Amino acid sequence: QSIDVTLVNGHPSIFLWVKHLTETFIPAVNTALEGTDYAINWSEAYGGSLAAVGGELEAVEVGLAEVAAIPTVFMPTQLPLQNVSYNTPFGPSDPRLVMESVAMLHDTVPGVEESWHEYDAEYLGGGFALDNYVLMTNFPVTSIEDLEGRRIAAPGPAVNWLEGTGAVGVSGNLTTYYNDIQTGVFDGVIVFPTAAAPARLHEVAPYVTITDFGAQYAGTLVANRTWFADQPEAVQNALRDAAAAYTEAYLVEQTDRVAAAMATIASDDDHLHVLAPEERTRWASALPDIAGVWAENANGMGLPGSEVLTAYIDALKAAGADLGRDWSQR
Amino acid sequence: MIMATTEDLRTGLAVLDLTALVLDRATAVLSALGTALILGIMLLIGVDVTSRFFLGKPIAGVPEMVAMSILAIVFLQLSNTLARGKLTRSDAFLQMLTKRSQRAGDALDAVLHGAGAVLIWVLLSAFYPLFMRSYGRGQMIGTVGQFLAPIWPVHGIVVIGSALLFAVFVTRTLALTIHATRGRP
Amino acid sequence: MTGIEIGLWSLVGILGLIWLGMHVSIALALVSFLGVWALRDNAELAARLLSLAARESISSYLFGVVPLFVLMGLVVSRADIGRDTFDVANRAFQRLKGGLGMATVGANAIFAAITGISIASAAVFAKVAVPEMTRIGYTGRFASGVVAGSSVLGMMIPPSLLLILYGIIAEQSVGHLFIAGIGPGLALALAFCIGIGVMVRYFPRFTGVATPIAPTSLAPVSLLRDTSSKLLPIALLIVLVLGGIYGGIFTPTEAGAIGALGAIVIALAKRRIGPRTLWQVTLETGHITASICFLIIAATMYSRFLSLSGLPAFLTDWVATRDVGVYGFILLYCLILVVLGTILDSSSIMLIALPLVLPIAQAMQIDMIWFGIITVLAVEIGLLTPPLGLSVYVIKGAIDDQRISLGDVFAGAAPFALIMVMVLGLVILFPAIATGLL
Ligand code: NA
Numbered sequence: 001q002s003i004d005v006t007l008v009n010g011h012p013s014i015f016l017w018v019k020h021l022t023e024t025f026i027p028a029v030n031t032a033l034e035g036t037d038y039a040i041n042w043s044e045a046y047g048g049s050l051a052a053v054g055g056e057l058e059a060v061e062v063g064l065a066e067v068a069a070i071p072t073v074f075m076p077t078q079l080p081l082q083n084v085s086y087n088t089p090f091g092p093s094d095p096r097l098v099m100e101s102v103a104m105l106h107d108t109v110p111g112v113e114e115s116w117h118e119y120d121a122e123y124l125g126g127g128f129a130l131d132n133y134v135l136m137t138n139f140p141v142t143s144i145e146d147l148e149g150r151r152i153a154a155p156g157p158a159v160n161w162l163e164g165t166g167a168v169g170v171s172g173n174l175t176t177y178y179n180d181i182q183t184g185v186f187d188g189v190i191v192f193p194t195a196a197a198p199a200r201l202h203e204v205a206p207y208v209t210i211t212d213f214g215a216q217y218a219g220t221l222v223a224n225r226t227w228f229a230d231q232p233e234a235v236q237n238a239l240r241d242a243a244a245a246y247t248e249a250y251l252v253e254q255t256d257r258v259a260a261a262m263a264t265i266a267s268d269d270d271h272l273h274v275l276a277p278e279e280r281t282r283w284a285s286a287l288p289d290i291a292g293v294w295a296e297n298a299n300g301m302g303l304p305g306s307e308v309l310t311a312y313i314d315a316l317k318a319a320g321a322d323l324g325r326d327w328s329q330r
Numbered sequence: 331m332i333m334a335t336t337e338d339l340r341t342g343l344a345v346l347d348l349t350a351l352v353l354d355r356a357t358a359v360l361s362a363l364g365t366a367l368i369l370g371i372m373l374l375i376g377v378d379v380t381s382r383f384f385l386g387k388p389i390a391g392v393p394e395m396v397a398m399s400i401l402a403i404v405f406l407q408l409s410n411t412l413a414r415g416k417l418t419r420s421d422a423f424l425q426m427l428t429k430r431s432q433r434a435g436d437a438l439d440a441v442l443h444g445a446g447a448v449l450i451w452v453l454l455s456a457f458y459p460l461f462m463r464s465y466g467r468g469q470m471i472g473t474v475g476q477f478l479a480p481i482w483p484v485h486g487i488v489v490i491g492s493a494l495l496f497a498v499f500v501t502r503t504l505a506l507t508i509h510a511t512r513g514r515p
Numbered sequence: 516m517t518g519i520e521i522g523l524w525s526l527v528g529i530l531g532l533i534w535l536g537m538h539v540s541i542a543l544a545l546v547s548f549l550g551v552w553a554l555r556d557n558a559e560l561a562a563r564l565l566s567l568a569a570r571e572s573i574s575s576y577l578f579g580v581v582p583l584f585v586l587m588g589l590v591v592s593r594a595d596i597g598r599d600t601f602d603v604a605n606r607a608f609q610r611l612k613g614g615l616g617m618a619t620v621g622a623n624a625i626f627a628a629i630t631g632i633s634i635a636s637a638a639v640f641a642k643v644a645v646p647e648m649t650r651i652g653y654t655g656r657f658a659s660g661v662v663a664g665s666s667v668l669g670m671m672i673p674p675s676l677l678l679i680l681y682g683i684i685a686e687q688s689v690g691h692l693f694i695a696g697i698g699p700g701l702a703l704a705l706a707f708c709i710g711i712g713v714m715v716r717y718f719p720r721f722t723g724v725a726t727p728i729a730p731t732s733l734a735p736v737s738l739l740r741d742t743s744s745k746l747l748p749i750a751l752l753i754v755l756v757l758g759g760i761y762g763g764i765f766t767p768t769e770a771g772a773i774g775a776l777g778a779i780v781i782a783l784a785k786r787r788i789g790p791r792t793l794w795q796v797t798l799e800t801g802h803i804t805a806s807i808c809f810l811i812i813a814a815t816m817y818s819r820f821l822s823l824s825g826l827p828a829f830l831t832d833w834v835a836t837r838d839v840g841v842y843g844f845i846l847l848y849c850l851i852l853v854v855l856g857t858i859l860d861s862s863s864i865m866l867i868a869l870p871l872v873l874p875i876a877q878a879m880q881i882d883m884i885w886f887g888i889i890t891v892l893a894v895e896i897g898l899l900t901p902p903l904g905l906s907v908y909v910i911k912g913a914i915d916d917q918r919i920s921l922g923d924v925f926a927g928a929a930p931f932a933l934i935m936v937m938v939l940g941l942v943i944l945f946p947a948i949a950t951g952l953l
């Protein structure tokens with residue numbers, strides 16, 4: 001029996017989390033279904049061909065797609081819980097630890113996995129995390145004093161990471177960073193290396209400061225819940241197992257890509273500065289209570305914001321992560 | 331008369347002409363709101379740029395507000411654009427047909443406007459649930475700690491704007507059908 | 516019917532409906548709706564695709580400033596700033612046949628340094644240049660064609676949104692791409708000027724004949740004063756916008772708002788417009804914006820339907836699997852881009868085609884900067900070709916002149932599309948035009 005499945009993500013296939021949909025997720029499902037009575041007939045819709053970035057969840061909800069890689073990072077108001085890492089900056093720099101911790105939240109904290117049900121989505125597990133965010137500027141940075149009055153572009157949620165530092169945080173997006181830094185509208189940008197390298201940001205912002213803002217949970221795989229419930233168990237299991245395989249393959253290749261990206265954006269020591277631990281702590285302490293405000297907001301939406309915050313930080317601490325600030329302390 | 335305005339399409343049927351006129355005024359009101367919104371966006375960006383450059387204090391949420399507003403601007407203006415006969419079309423064939431026979435031209439144009447009405451009805455019926463969802467869920471855009479605004483008013487404008495657009499398509503279809511059957515006065 | 520066949524039939528449908536006189540955006544949306552319905556055998560699903568496309572396709576900062584670029588163009592035109600500029604240009608170029616057309620190309624090349632999208636150029640110059648060119652005797656067809664053709668300079672001369680998009684997808688230096696865009700951009704401008712000269716001389720029935728303006732009876736001193744007072748407003752505006760962008764005060768996207776504000780202030784100061792006129796102009800801006808953006812929404816619906824049909828991927832894949840050598844590959848690739856350009860918008864084409872061909876281009880060791888310039892140039896030809904030629908639609912919406920039909924604008928743009936093909940050929944034959952400055 002052949003089952004038609006449309007798989008959607010708004011980014012084009014040059015992005016690693018899209019590449020492994022084709023290279024890992026689909027083959028893993030197909031392999032798992034070999035020898036069963038079922039086979040899946042895939043149509044892949046990437047790069048805005050079916051849904052724009054941030055529109056994937058609605059495409060799944062209305063039934064345009066059966067399975068999607070949801071970039072939760074672009075949906076902070078719809079999926080606040082899944083954005084816990086963006087609201088606890090200066091967390092661990094290891095994407096795997098962040099990935100596993102957020103997966104743990106889905107498994108253990110009541111209400112997290114259920115938060116997908118409002119959108120008729122079934123959480124398949126796993127997903128993708130972005131590598132350790134860094135600061136790239138057209139001037140050298142060794143302490144937060146260097147940021148005074150500088151205009152720094154950052155993706156929406158990361159603008160909060162500049163509050164109280166003296167820098168002017170401006171919400172921006174990857175497609176215009178290069179031009180805007182070149183003309184001087186911005187003096188720098190908060191970005192992750194595997195995006196900075198292909199966008200060649202080091203050409204205009206040659207100073208890389210390893211601030212260790214931390215790796216970030218950025219998305220996961222979901223299926224339309226009504227559709228999923230109708231599927232035979234073999235198909236359900238194949239999708240869940242493939243999500244795990246996808247995550248593993250993604251994390252492995254990402255490690256290689258981060259190393260290559262760092263070599264590209266900071267080719268020599270003159271332009272690479274690792275922020276001293278006490279400076280990092282000072283920066284983190286200067287920030288307002290981002291996590292507290294975020295958790296309250298989620299609580300107000302009837303979601304377990306405070307529980308997620310506490311459980312997440314506890315998990316990171318238990319794993320021995322180097323935290324710039326303990327956000328569970330209010 | 332191809333890019334006809336509401337006045338050009340008067341049928342002499344009091345009910346239809348009055349409906350068309352009332353609709354015309356309604357679209358003009360929406361259109362005025364959309365026009366004010368354009369000027370508002372211009373000033374907003376101007377203030378944001380000035381405040382960012384000279385005071386180091388950008389206005390939070392400007393990109394989100396601009397991105398939201400354009401959808402509102404378009405759907406506030408769309409029905410009036412159609413009522414003024416300014417929605418882009420290629421009228422060479424219609425003109426040629428009308429020159430030979432006014433009634434044949436009106437008949438074809440009635441069919442074309444009817445297709446518009448059907449399509450907008452399809453769009454409206456599929457968009458309405460989107461509006462209900464964003465309203466029911468109190469869906470916000472922006473970032474906690476920076477800027478938050480509800481998105482449902484914009485979706486509401488899309489619903490109202492397409493409803494009016496649908497109504498304009500329907501009245502024009504009717505007017506053209508009457509012209510096609512009776513001939514123009 | 517297979518998806519590919521449905522995709523091909525949809526083309527016939529769109530061409531037919533537009534030709535019959537259906538509103539272009541309605542035709543695109545209707546065919547997309549029926550197409551998805553046929554593909555998925557589910558009308559409700561097809562309707563949902565329309566509604567999501569309506570919500571997502573224009574809701575971005577980039578499209579949010581479209582009305583402001585339109586407004587800037589309308590104010591410049593209504594306040595006679597455009598007319599003054601062209602008076603001076605005509606004076607300077609009056610010895611040249613087709614001087615005003617060449618002036619439009621030149622002005623567009625300068626404006627291209629301000630904007631990153633071609634439709635902004637088209638919106639601004641449709642209102643400024645077309646009335647002036649028709650006033651002195653050129654045909655509406657030729658005048659709108661000149662504006663349509665030169666609007667593509669907005670994308671070749673930096674800043675350019677398409678080059679940025681290519682840079683990110685192909686992992687190439689945006690800075691290098693920008694530099695590489697300058698040569699072809701200028702070559703294009705020069706080719707347009709030569710083309711205008713040739714057309715005016717040898718095809719006067721197509722272009723119309725300009726009545727030379729009466730030789731100025733002004734004394735040299737007052738001529739100088741008149742010229743400078745007519746040039747001052749536009750010069751101020753250019754300094755404001757160019758200075759703002761390259762002085763790091765605002766982004767090319769924000770330039771729409773600043774340019775519109777600047778134009779309004781200048782026009783008010785010159786007492787060329789009052790509050791009432793400003794309101795009327797903004798209202799007109801709204802109508803043009805609604806028309807353009809609804810078209811973009813419909814084009815997005817169509818592009819989503821097409822990619823569901825599998826036709827674009829099929830075509831690109833077909834080229835990718837031919838074993839034809841570097842030049843054969845590039846020629847076939849350009850051919851596909853131009854074909855896709857007839858029905859899809861520029862960025863959709865790049866998002867669909869590039870992931871499929873980049874690995875092949877890299878394997879053939881093609882210079883990726885050169886490849887990017889070729890890609891953008893070929894894709895931009897689509898702005899001028901029917902049935903979906905975005906620049907042409909923007910111009911038709913902006914000039915708002917019943918005497919110039921959509922067909923006229925497409926016909927007027929055709930020679931310029933042809934010139935683009937020739938320049939594309941030159942860039943393919945002589946890569947140095949693009950990469951020479953690097
Ligand atoms: Na440009």
Ligand code: NA
Nearest residue numbers: 856857897903
């Ligand atoms: Na085209």
